[in-house]
Amino acid sequence: MNEGLKRHIQYISLYQGKIFSIIMLGSLIYGIFLTGVMGDSAENMVRYFEVILAIIPCSLTVNYIKYQIDLCLSMGCTRRNIYLSIYILTAELIVESFAVFLLIKMIASASITADMILSFVISELISATLGVLNGFLIRRFGHTKMLLIMLILYAGLTFFALNSFSLITGFLSSPSSRLIIIGGILTIYGLTVTLFGKRTIDNI
Amino acid sequence: MENAKGLMPLQCKSVIKKYKEKEVLHDIDLTLEPGKIYGLIGRNGAGKTTLLSILAAQCPATSGAITLGEETVWENQQALSHICFSRELNPVAESAIATMKVKDYLKAASIYYPHWDKEMADRLVKTFELEPGKKILKLSKGMLSMLTIILALASKADYTLLDEPVAGLDVFMRDKFYKLLLEEYDKTGRTFLISTHIIDEASPVFEEVIMLKDGAILLKENTEDLLSRAIHISGREDAVDAAAEGFKIYHPEKIGRSKGITVLMEHGREFPSSNDLSVQPVSLQNLFIALCGDDN
Numbered sequence: 001m002n003e004g005l006k007r008h009i010q011y012i013s014l015y016q017g018k019i020f021s022i023i024m025l026g027s028l029i030y031g032i033f034l035t036g037v038m039g040d041s042a043e044n045m046v047r048y049f050e051v052i053l054a055i056i057p058c059s060l061t062v063n064y065i066k067y068q069i070d071l072c073l074s075m076g077c078t079r080r081n082i083y084l085s086i087y088i089l090t091a092e093l094i095v096e097s098f099a100v101f102l103l104i105k106m107i108a109s110a111s112i113t114a115d116m117i118l119s120f121v122i123s124e125l126i127s128a129t130l131g132v133l134n135g136f137l138i139r140r141f142g143h144t145k146m147l148l149i150m151l152i153l154y155a156g157l158t159f160f161a162l163n164s165f166s167l168i169t170g171f172l173s174s175p176s177s178r179l180i181i182i183g184g185i186l187t188i189y190g191l192t193v194t195l196f197g198k199r200t201i202d203n204i
Numbered sequence: 205m206e207n208a209k210g211l212m213p214l215q216c217k218s219v220i221k222k223y224k225e226k227e228v229l230h231d232i233d234l235t236l237e238p239g240k241i242y243g244l245i246g247r248n249g250a251g252k253t254t255l256l257s258i259l260a261a262q263c264p265a266t267s268g269a270i271t272l273g274e275e276t277v278w279e280n281q282q283a284l285s286h287i288c289f290s291r292e293l294n295p296v297a298e299s300a301i302a303t304m305k306v307k308d309y310l311k312a313a314s315i316y317y318p319h320w321d322k323e324m325a326d327r328l329v330k331t332f333e334l335e336p337g338k339k340i341l342k343l344s345k346g347m348l349s350m351l352t353i354i355l356a357l358a359s360k361a362d363y364t365l366l367d368e369p370v371a372g373l374d375v376f377m378r379d380k381f382y383k384l385l386l387e388e389y390d391k392t393g394r395t396f397l398i399s400t401h402i403i404d405e406a407s408p409v410f411e412e413v414i415m416l417k418d419g420a421i422l423l424k425e426n427t428e429d430l431l432s433r434a435i436h437i438s439g440r441e442d443a444v445d446a447a448a449e450g451f452k453i454y455h456p457e458k459i460g461r462s463k464g465i466t467v468l469m470e471h472g473r474e475f476p477s478s479n480d481l482s483v484q485p486v487s488l489q490n491l492f493i494a495l496c497g498d499d500n
Contacts, residue, residue, distance in 0.1 A: 003318070004281030011315045015300075067300040073262055074291060075316035076284040202264060 005081045008072060012085055013092070015068060019060060020096060027052045046108040053101055053120075057093045057128035064089060065135025069201065079201050086193050090128040097124055118178060122185060129189040136196035211238050212273030214259065214287070214363050214395070219268030221254055221419075228254055230420045232268070236363065236397060241389055241409055243427070244399040245492055246416030252399040253291070255416065256365045259397070260289030272363075285318050288361035290352045292368055295341045306343070306351060307336035310358075319360035328354040331380070345372030353381055356396075357388055366398045370406070378402070382409055407488040417496050427488065433471065434491045438464040439481040447478055455494035466494035 027049065035045045069082055101120055105112050137149065214236040221229040229251045236242060236259075246252045257263035259270055261277045261284060270277040277283045295302040301309065306329070314320040329336060332350040334343075343351065349372045356364050370378045385396065386409065397414075400406045407413070407427060415422040423430070437444055441463040454466040466486055469475060475483060486494070 002281055004285070007315050007318075011312055014311070014315070071300045071304075071312065072316075074289070075313060076260070076281075076287065076289075077316065078261075078279045078281050078284065080279055081281070 002081075004076075004078060005084060008077050008081045008085050009088060011072065012064070012068075012089055016060060016064075016089065016092065019063065020056065020093075023052070023056060023059065024100065042108065046104050046110075049100070049104045053097045053104075054123045054127050056097055057090060057124050058131035058134070060093060061086070061089065061128050061131030062135045062138070065132060066138050069139075073201075082201055083193060083197050086132060086197065090125075090132075090189070093128065094121060094124045118182075122181060125182070125185045125189060129185060129192055132189065133192045133196065136192070136200045139200050140196070213237050214277075215271045216255070216259060217269045217271065219255075219258060219265045219270070221251070221258060221263075222266045227266075228419050229258070229265075230418075232421060234414065234421060234424065236395055238362065238395050239393045240395055240411045241385070242395070242397045243403075243406055243410030243413045244397055244416065245401075245403055245413065245488075246399075247496055250416045250496075251419040252416055253367050256289055256291070256367050256397070256399060259363075260284075260287050260365055262289055262291075286362040287365070288317060288356060288359035288363070289365040290356035290359070290367070290369065292371065293340065293348045293352060295343070295348070302339075302341045304340050305336065306334055306338055306340065309340060309351065310336075310354065313355050313359065317359040317361060321358045321360050324360075325354055325358035328357065328384070331384075332377070346374065346377065349373050350377070353384070357384060360392070361394070363395045363397070366396065368399055368401065370400060370402055378405060382406070385409060403489040403492055404487050410488075413488065415492065415495065422495060431485065431488060431491070433469045434466065434486040434494075435469070435475055436464060436466050436484045436486045436490065437475070437481055438462060438484075439478075443478065443480040447476060447481055451475070455497055466491065468495070 031045050031048055034040045034048065035042065065086070072082060073079070098117075098120065102112065105116075134149070216232050216234040219229055219232040220227060232255065234255075244252050244256070254263060258265045259277075261270060261279070264278070272280075272283040272286060275283050277287065293301060304312075310325050310329070314322055314325070328350075332347075332354070334347060334350055334354075340348070340351070349369055352366065353369050356366050356369065370381055373381065382405075385398075388394065389396065398406065398410075410427045412424060413427045413430060414424045437448065439447075439462065441458065441461055444463045444465060448465055448467060451467045451469065454468065457464045467475060468491070477483070
């Protein structure tokens with residue numbers, strides 16, 4: 001890893017860790033409020049956190065691409081390191097979210113199956129892909145035009161997250177279909193970063 | 205500062221910049237020698253910020269190249285670690301900077317600039333009486349300028365480019381900035397390229413001045429040499445016209461039967477003395493007005 005990329009990742013981790021912690025803390029307080037004050041069930045609280053986890057990669061990557069790139073470029077970061085950091089950011093997010101995911105399942109005393117983990121990873125990847133795509137579209141076409149699309153994406157993502165585990169588990173019945181789904185999402189993700197990212201960031 | 209790369213010139217070779225069809229920089233050739241303080245002056249829209257952005261590889265040139273020594277600067281992390289472009293902060297625009305606190309912005313800078321001087325940054329925050337916990341969005345224009353100055357000086361980059369660093373600063377703070385700049389220059393011999401509109405005040409600091417007009421470099425010269433060639437002549441109109449024959453005249457002004465002109469003489473040439481004429485030295489700002497004003 002080159003020196004510049006190391007420095008950039010150091011900054012991204014700082015920024016990402018901070019926002020990740022704020023989102024999780026805020027969600028926790030809200031979740032406790034829902035469970036305690038509203039008399040909601042613990043099962044729903046777990047489901048609520050799963051939704052939050054599914055939305056986090058989308059929120060953070062949108063935020064990174066929309067707001068942070070200018071700052072990074074203005075401090076001498078190269079465009080190549082920005083592209084690379086988008087992949088690294090997503091991988092890091094999945095790992096961090098996974099720790100929270102395990103914690104939720106432990107609290108809910110649920111057994112963790114391989115299908116559950118895979119469906120979690122797929123949800124996170126889809127979320128990150130939407131975030132990256134959305135971030136670049138906002139940069140290219142402006143915030144106002146993209147606001148509506150962003151809201152639709154968020155709504156769609158929330159719906160998807162609510163149903164993802166049962167939906168995806170059905171698709172994951174065979175190893176080949178697992179491979180196809182993950183490969184497909186990674187390809188879409190890669191194409192999104194390359195096509196939109198290169199054109200957008202090069203023109204900043 | 206003791207590295208070979210820092211001693212290489214930063215060069216701009218045949219740089220053209222177009223925004224869609226509009227060409228804003230025309231075939232710029234420029235060499236910044238290490239160990240000098242350069243002043244970049246030009247009217248609004250002359251292309252100063254664009255040129256600085258291109259020099260720091262923050263904005264792509266349409267054609268041409270920027271090199272540090274033999275290496276291209278574009279996408280070259282090693283070369284970029286020797287350059288700091290401290291641009292005017294615009295926290296209203298949608299960017300991460302707006303919502304950041306002063307201390308977070310400086311923390312980010314400390315991560316990105318390999319030679320960052322934290323002790324200096326902390327000292328300057330105190331000198332300028334900035335509140336580290338204050339959001340950048342809530343800083344006044346003067347305070348934003350102070351923050352860009354802190355970034356530029358504490359970055360310790362061999363080539364430091366500042367875009368209007370004194371905009372919004374009061375006269376005392378401007379004085380403080382020039383002193384800090386000269387102090388840093390004396391200590392390190394770093395190269396500074398500073399764009400400004402407050403020309404006369406900054407001109408004693410500039411070893412060389414680069415004048416940009418309509419996207420092209422009008423001149424680049426040692427400030428003292430340049431000012432030694434520039435004179436303002438006034439007197440009766442006919443006497444002025446007769447004396448100025450054969451010289452290129454700038455910024456003619458007529459008041460009744462009197463006339464005033466600015467002349468930039470060629471190297472080694474002298475203006476003929478006459479008792480009928482008043483010959484005065486010209487300040488850098490007045491020379492700039494003469495060379496870049498509408499009447500030319």
